[in-house]
Amino acid sequence: MIYRECGVFKTSYAADMALYRAPLAKFAVAAVAVFCAVIVPLGTNDHLLSLANLVGIAVVGAIGLNILTGFTGQISIGHGAFMAVGGYTAAILSARYGMPFWVGLIAGGALAAVVGAGFGMPSLRIKGLYLAIATLAAQFIIEWAINHITWISGGVQSTIYVPRPTLGGVPLNSELRKYYMILAVAAAGYVFAMNLVRSRVGRAFMAIRDRDVAAEIIGVNIFAYKLLAFAISSFYAGVAGALFTYYLEIANYEQFTITVSVQYLAMIIIGGLGSVLGSVFGAIFITLLPIVLRWVVEGIWGLFAPPTSAMLDVLANLRLIVFGGLVIFFLILEPDGLYRLWRHVKDYFRVWPFAY
């Protein structure tokens, strides 16, 4: 049963639409599931688990942005702000009204979806760079609203402390328990996105991305689908923001600034635009980049001198340079991102050990 198809031999539409193209895929999915659910929690310490948690949250956000930008072709620079909507909604519901965390998650996502669809309204008339700028405005307006409306921000430093989430009486108080909470949400988000993009809705999104005027002519209701894309994408963003808030047990707008929006854009570009798996790769890559960079800089610096605050300055600047450099590098040399590299690897092993 462990083989991969070496060509296109599909004889029915059902086969063409299948999630598992070959039996091997089922094993691969099972292996990934076991790895995520058993091996990662058992084989790591709290520090690595906290990284895994950050990756998981980023995965949810990145998939959401990829649905909007990668599949529907609508650029959004306000993703961080939509995350903030979800995060603060969850924080307010839990801290002031004592709601359980799953209500906060869903309500955060829902409110973010409403706000996102609202800011997506101009997308009927404007597109491309104009839309990018309009979503940039969303970022600043939402940030301002959170900071200056005391009912939302809670006053002091725009920070709301959130009670520790519990699930069925079990407090999610350790990295490990939070890991399972985040893993469950991320997995659900991944499965939903995989199915969404091969559905009627997903095909409509891609038609709009490829040529919106043509899509309209073949009968796609552009406005409805663009708003839907904004709503779904913002729902993901809101859930990611709420997850982040419950994870940190604090809601603070500094976790949702324009830098965050740009990081999410970088994730989907480096991971691969228009690919759900690519969003996961990108989320892992961008989340771990500063940590790996820190190891490298500390290692090299350590050869010559003890670590000082000067090293931290260099590190902070170097992080920006490497981040920007990688984005440009991928854009110029590998526009389809890590997902494309993964495809190359897969294609190589497809007929291995034969040449073709």
Next chain:
Amino acid sequence: MEFFLELLVNGLLVGMMYALVALSFVLIYKATSVINFAQGELVMFGGFIAAAMLTHYGLPLAIALPAALGLMISFGFTLERGMLRPLIGRPVIAIIMATVGLASILRGLAPMIWGAATKDVPLPLPVRPLVLFDLFISPLNLAAAAASLVFLAGFGYFFKKTRTGIAMRAVADDQQAAMSMGIKVGSIFALTWGIAGLVSAIGGVIWGNFLGVDTHLALVGLKVFPVVILGGLDSVLGAILGGLIVGAVENVSAGFIDPYVGGGTKDFIPYVLMIITLMIRPSGFFGREIIERV
């Protein structure tokens, strides 16, 4: 009333300084249809270079200023060659993200080379405000407004009358048609980025003198978007007008609203203005409307 007038006049003068930054942005968009999210960072980089020349290396203004301008022009050329040319013909998001990446690099590079401390760009201008009809006006703002006007007139002439300027407009209109008429599109692009580097350097000197040079100077770039959307992305005159409107509106509204909400109005009002413009008239006051065909 006097309070209002003072806010208005100062807002208009700051608006001229916005217009100067927006000019560089519009120039790049007009000729190469690249939307430059690194405009603020280019201004910041120009400011850093000028500040380093003047204070760090202690050069006199007469040498430092041309040197800074020259450096930024060659920097513009390099950017076009190294980064933008490989991206010609790629989707909008690729170009936007490339300039966002550039912004990140410049933000890290400048403090790495010259240090993160805030630097001065000393200019031989009187510090004491001038008093005109009971209004206090800073000489720097006046000088900046004058510089913007000079550039506006210069570019107006350049685009309407000179051979190169007309070639630039042709490239902006239709790259393929321009190419077939014998215009070297590549050199036009390079020239555009060179000029943008020049304008950014002047913006950097003026804004650097106004605010001091550190990485926060790059935030000026964020105001560029409301300015150019209001004026129309591809209009030089629109950049000036948009700058004036944004400067005036933000200053007046900040003066009246800030006491009630505790600050921050300046960062927020221009964007509201911009969203409204986008809803009503996406191509701005002077921008060209785009008609789409399949």
